[in-house]
Amino acid sequence: xxxxxxxxxxxxxxxxxxxxxxxxxxxxxxxxxxxxxxxxxxxxxxxxxxxxxxxxxxxxxxxxxxxxxxxxxxxxxxxxxxxxxxxxxxxxxxxxxxxxxxxxxxxxxxxxxxxxxxxxxxxxxxxxxxxxxxxxxxxxxxxxxxxxxxxxxxxxxxxxxxxxxxxxxxxxxxxxxxxxxxxxxxxxxxxxxxxxxxxxxxxxxxxxxxxxxxxxxxxxxxxxxxxxxxxxxxxxxxxxxxxxxxxxxxxxxxxxxxxxxxxxxxxxxxxxxxxxxxxxxxxxxxxxxxxxxxxxxxxxxxxxxxxxxxxxxxxxxxxxxxxxxxxxxxxxxxxxxxxxxxxxxxxxxxxxxxxxxxxxxxxxxxxxxxxxxxxxxxxxxxxxxxxxxxxxxxxxxxxxxxxxxxxxxxxxxxxxxxxxxxxxxxxxxxxxxxx
Amino acid sequence: xxxxxxxxxxxxxxxxxxxxxxxxxxxxxxxxxxxxxxxxxxxxxxxxxxxxxxxxxxxxxxxxxxxxxxxxxxxxxxxxxxxxxxxxxxxxxxxxxxxxxxxxxxxxxxxxxxxxxxxxxxxxxxxxxxxxxxxxxxxxxxxxxxxxxxxxxxxxxxxxxxxxxxxxxxxxxxxxxxxxxxxxxxxxxxxxxxxxxxxxxxxxxxxxxxxxxxxxxxxxxxxxxxxxxxxxxxxxxxxxxxxxxxxxxxxxxxxxxxxxxxxxxxxxxxxxxxxxxxxxxxxxxxxxxxxxxxxxxxxxxxxxxxxxxxxxxxxxxxxxxxxxxxxxxxxxxxxxxxxxxxxxxxxxxxxxxxxxxxxxxxxxxxxxxxxxxxxxxxxxxxxxxxxxxxxxxxxxxxxxxxxxxxxxxxxxxxxxx
Numbered sequence: 091x092x093x094x095x096x097x098x099x100x101x102x103x104x105x106x107x108x109x110x111x112x113x114x115x116x117x118x119x120x121x122x123x124x125x126x127x128x129x130x131x132x133x134x135x136x137x138x139x140x141x142x143x144x145x146x147x148x149x150x151x152x153x154x155x156x157x158x159x160x161x162x163x164x165x166x167x168x169x170x171x172x173x174x175x176x177x178x179x180x181x182x183x184x185x186x187x188x189x190x191x192x193x194x195x196x197x198x199x200x201x202x203x204x205x206x207x208x209x210x211x212x213x214x215x216x217x218x219x220x221x222x223x224x225x226x227x228x229x230x231x232x233x234x235x236x237x238x239x240x241x242x243x244x245x246x247x248x249x250x251x252x253x254x255x256x257x258x259x260x261x262x263x264x265x266x267x268x269x270x271x272x273x274x275x276x277x278x279x280x281x282x283x284x285x286x287x288x289x290x291x292x293x294x295x296x297x298x299x300x301x302x303x304x305x306x307x308x309x310x311x312x313x314x315x316x317x318x319x320x321x322x323x324x325x326x327x328x329x330x331x332x333x334x335x336x337x338x339x340x341x342x343x344x345x346x347x348x349x350x351x352x353x354x355x356x357x358x359x360x361x362x363x364x365x366x367x368x369x370x371x372x373x374x375x376x377x378x379x380x381x382x383x384x385x386x387x388x389x390x391x392x393x394x395x396x397x398x399x400x401x402x403x404x405x406x407x408x409x410x411x412x413x414x415x416x417x418x419x420x421x422x423x424x425x426x427x428x429x430x431x432x433x434x435x436x437x438x439x440x441x442x443x444x445x446x447x448x449x450x451x452x453x454x455x456x457x458x459x460x461x462x463x464x465x466x467x468x469x470x471x472x473x474x475x476x477x478x479x480x481x482x483x484x485x486x487x488x489x490x491x492x493x494x495x496x497x498x499x500x501x502x503x504x505x506x507x508x509x510x511x512x513x514x515x516x517x518x519x520x521x522x523x524x525x
Numbered sequence: 526x527x528x529x530x531x532x533x534x535x536x537x538x539x540x541x542x543x544x545x546x547x548x549x550x551x552x553x554x555x556x557x558x559x560x561x562x563x564x565x566x567x568x569x570x571x572x573x574x575x576x577x578x579x580x581x582x583x584x585x586x587x588x589x590x591x592x593x594x595x596x597x598x599x600x601x602x603x604x605x606x607x608x609x610x611x612x613x614x615x616x617x618x619x620x621x622x623x624x625x626x627x628x629x630x631x632x633x634x635x636x637x638x639x640x641x642x643x644x645x646x647x648x649x650x651x652x653x654x655x656x657x658x659x660x661x662x663x664x665x666x667x668x669x670x671x672x673x674x675x676x677x678x679x680x681x682x683x684x685x686x687x688x689x690x691x692x693x694x695x696x697x698x699x700x701x702x703x704x705x706x707x708x709x710x711x712x713x714x715x716x717x718x719x720x721x722x723x724x725x726x727x728x729x730x731x732x733x734x735x736x737x738x739x740x741x742x743x744x745x746x747x748x749x750x751x752x753x754x755x756x757x758x759x760x761x762x763x764x765x766x767x768x769x770x771x772x773x774x775x776x777x778x779x780x781x782x783x784x785x786x787x788x789x790x791x792x793x794x795x796x797x798x799x800x801x802x803x804x805x806x807x808x809x810x811x812x813x814x815x816x817x818x819x820x821x822x823x824x825x826x827x828x829x830x831x832x833x834x835x836x837x838x839x840x841x842x843x844x845x846x847x848x849x850x851x852x853x854x855x856x857x858x859x860x861x862x863x864x865x866x867x868x869x870x871x872x873x874x875x876x877x878x879x880x881x882x883x884x885x886x887x888x889x890x891x892x893x894x895x896x897x898x899x900x901x902x903x904x905x906x907x908x909x910x911x912x913x914x915x916x917x918x919x920x921x922x923x924x925x926x927x928x929x930x931x932x933x934x935x936x937x938x939x940x941x942x
């Protein structure tokens with residue numbers, strides 16, 4: 091460590107400049123074409139529209155003032171959006187957005203296309219109203235466990251331990267939440283869910299860090315263990331005594347005074363149950379902590395280059411233990427959301443692949459908390475869309491299975507680098523052994 | 526930490542001749558993979574026994590007054606464990622009660638069930654194991670089995686061909702379906718560097734949803750279109766029963782054994798297998814030696830997919846007669862544990878598949894005769910693999926010395942590797 095922080099003559103000054111590699115022509119044009127295809131699709135939707143208007147319900151009735159329904163002329167909306175998308179696509183193909191601009195444009199494009207799509211969907215049948223606020227509320231409810239699971243993954247993988255066991259950790263949390271939530275009250279349930287998830291995380295940590303077991307193998311095995319154990323306990327004691335073992339009280343939404351009365355965001359964000367509020371806090375805390383706190387810097391250092399971190403005196407293994415166990419607890423909370431926050435009872439394998447979608451969200455969100463939240467919301471929306479389309483009966487039936495595939499396909503595209511390469515933390519999955 | 530930290534320290538201990546002898550003996554035991562595997566099995570069965578006792582109502586009610594009469598609890602537990610594992614044995618190997626009837630089904634029934642369960646596990650295990658040897662982690666067994674079973678099943682019920690030919694065509698269709706689904710992940714890795722663990726997990730769900738869609742389409746779905754189940758496979762396309770129609774064991778077993786032999790030959794005797802192993806051992810060395818690492822990714826995943834596809838074939842043409850949403854029956858994930866237990870070689874995988882097949886078959890019997898939930902079998906399987914993957918833990922539990930690395934270690938690296 092040098093004592094002086096200022097540069098003296100003769101010191102070598104290294105200036106780091108982040109140079110963005112220009113996008114290859116092929117990718118630029120490819121993305122432009124993809125956007126244009128969405129535009130053409132919008133035009134097609136406009137052409138296919140049946141009813142004249144689509145109605146979107148945006149209020150719940152408890153706001154300060156009533157938000158009027160949004161009524162859009164279907165065909166015109168879809169045509170206008172189609173033309174906008176074609177123009178944006180052409181610009182991207184010819185000139186190209188910068189990466190940051192492309193991300194913003196991408197969000198806008200997605201939102202516009204969804205508006206056209208939903209208008210079209212609502213125009214089928216009797217031109218039914220879409221409860222847009224309800225759709226968004228359900229999206230958040232479906233995304234909540236995904237967000238918590240993905241945050242668990244962020245903690246583990248940023249410190250260099252691959253977490254394929256999110257599913258198992260969530261399952262343990264869901265089980266503990268339901269069983270101990272019935273026995274000890276729902277707050278006891280949340281607490282034990284955190285502990286159960288942390289225990290699963292601890293197993294992952296011990297075997298990965300101490301016994302150097304391959305972490306993907308470990309994740310798969312821990313998932314099987316969790317599924318077996320919780321299934322066993324469910325069959326052995328919970329199901330025969332369902333009334334005394336498997337009927338936790340569900341958390342009701344808590345309205346935040348004033349804020350919950352705001353139009354749109356009020357009912358959507360500030361009228362949720364306590365686990366969701368905990369989730370908000372965790373998202374903010376982890377996003378801030380990872381990039382602005384000593385813990386975050388250490389975590390990232392250990393995940394990118396453990397040897398260098400060790401050299402400057404960071405206890406690599408301890409950082410990893412702490413992060414993996416904390417991650418397990420957060421995934422456990424995600425599981426508890428399912429039993430204590432929405433369903434109200436545990437069944438075998440209740441997480442049904444949510445842990446793997448959370449893993450997908452983590453990867454799709456490029457291992458960042460912010461990205462993971464965005465990806466989880468997107469995947470939650472894809473889920474909700476399945477329900478919605480079965481309710482409103484669009485002019486052309488779309489099998490829900492294809493919508494269910496979207497998160498997985500999106501993740502494959504993301505890792506294959508078709509929409510910008512995603513890169514894992516440098517030492518993710520590599521055990522650290524001090525020489 | 527200390528034991529595993531130096532995987533290459535299996536050198537003989539320097540020093541005097543005799544005082545170290547017991548240590549050396551224990552070290553020799555601890556390094557022996559068969560001993561470690563057996564001990565892992567024992568440790569897992571002990572945990573299983575605790576679970577069985579826990580699930581037994583008599584034991585639980587006796588444990589309420591454990592401190593006044595502890596022997597009651599222990600006696601009830603011992604009896605529950607004895608009955609549980611006896612039922613497991615009767616379901617998997619030999620059941621004296623049914624055998625006393627003297628019928629073929631009575632005598633060979635349990636063995637038949639074990640072999641039926643073991644068949645797809647062996648094929649799936651070979652698939653995962655082969656990928657392991659080439660340094661790839663195939664978690665896509667589920668998707669490949671679904672793809673294979675869908676293709677084989679479709680040919681089985683939609684086409685109508687003469688005897689033998691129909692069966693052969695259906696099997697080939699299943700191999701092609703599974704192979705392409707597997708090769709897709711390999712190709713993505715070769716072409717773009719996308720990690721096969723991520724892509725195979727995602728492709729699993731894509732395949733399952735695709736099957737869900739097909740099961741809602743007329744022509745695939747069985748009339749009257751109420752349930753998500755396909756048409757029934759023609760008798761011509763079904764794998765023949767081996768011991769008469771009263772037993773479920775079928776020619777799929779031969780497919781599995783044949784595949785095991787083929788993989789053994791491929792890995793030990795062929796140029797392609799040598800290339801796979803070279804890529805798995807050291808990519809850079811393989812590349813320097815002039816091998817195309819990328820091409821071998823696609824090829825190995827193609828063959829792994831074919832093997833998983835065959836597992837799907839035995840499911841749809843052997844065990845079941847129509848495709849349902851859960852045609853995979855968890856085999857894709859169990860296959861990973863089979864491959865690890867079998868140490869990724871063909872002979873070991875066959876033995877591991879038989880063991881897990883026996884546990885599955887016995888678990889069914891145990892559930893029906895003693896009420897112990899079958900999930901105890903998944904717990905035992907997971908623990909066996911956990912223990913053999915961490916031999917240092919087994920050595921610690923049984924106070925052995927040694928330094929061998931665990932199964933599956935150093936095979937698949939991190940996401941970027």
